[in-house]
Structures are given as C-alpha cells and as structure tokens.
Amino acid sequence: MYGLGVLKGFGVTLKNFVRKPFTVQYPEERSVQHPRFRGQEFVWYEDRCTGCASCAKYCPLGIIRIVTDPDGGHEQEGGDYKVEVFDIDQGRCMYCGLCVEACPYDALHMGSTFEGATTRREDLVITMEVLNERPKHPSTWFRPQLEQQAVDPFGGAPVDSGDAGREAYRWHPKRSEDAPGGAGK
C-alpha cells in the first residue's frame, strides 16, 4: 500500500536522525586512529638500516629507491652498506606495509599520520634527509615490541632507535655494545 511505504520511509529517516553520527567535521575534528594505523610519514632509523634493500625488494610497486656504498665499515662481520639514497615515493604507496614486514632490523616502520597532502607530485617523494628530520612516532603495526612498551604513536614520546627493535642491539651489525642505545646502554 502506498501510504505504508511512505510511513516506513519516514521511520528510516527518523531512526537515522537520532543516531550518533559516524562522521566528524574534519579538519576541526580528527578521527582517533588505532595505534596500529598504517599511516603516512614512514619512520626510518638510519642507524638501524644496513642497506640490505629487503624493503625495496618486497615493495610490490617498486617505489623504494636505495643506493648504497659497500664500504659500510663492517665488512669483517659479513658486511653492511653505507646508505647514500633512501627514497620512498609516497604518492604511489598503497600502505600495504610489506616493506615494514620485510625489514629484518626494524629500521623501517609505518607512520601514524595522514596529512601530507601537497600540490606537486614530486613533493611526495620523501628522501632520507626528510626521513631523518621527522619525529620518530612509529605506528605499532607489525611491531609487537612497541605494543609491549605501550608506545602511543599519537601523543606519546618519540621512540629512540634503541627501543625500536625486537631484540637487543648486540647482534646488530651497525651497533656495538657500547653504542648509544646499544645492548650495553
């Protein structure tokens, strides 16, 4: 019956009218993200990075560019590399996180922000200089050690490179026991 359909329609309208909204008035308000949010602004620790390029190999889109010099100073321990270029083309990134999963040294972490918009595509390529300057607020995604430390990526203190890894630094080719943040700290 025609009239019944109208009433049902008004019923749906009324139900949604009193329902708490799911949306927020961005940018005045911001949605609260989960600590494991796979956000923008990758967090990279140069002193943890050996230049192994696992992250670049695992990236399905091939948007991580790494150039290394083989003289990293630890050739006797199996070799590591001096990283000369470490670029990520965030404009093409789908934030799958495979690069972070692939990093054996917990040098690369997903970020916790989402507001890196720009008007020029080339500005979305982040360099190692930019990565080094960024505050270290890694997402806890794929990083249970950060969850165990109750790291808050959104309001907590920056995470030191010595606290970013899964294990003590003793085994890390770039960090000696006496290095800042090393196992002997």
Ligand code: SF4
């Ligand atoms: S998050 Fe995915 S697409 Fe983005 S750089 Fe890492 S592996 Fe590549």
Ligand code: SF4
């Ligand atoms: S970020 Fe990790 S996976 Fe990528 S080159 Fe450095 S150590 Fe290797």
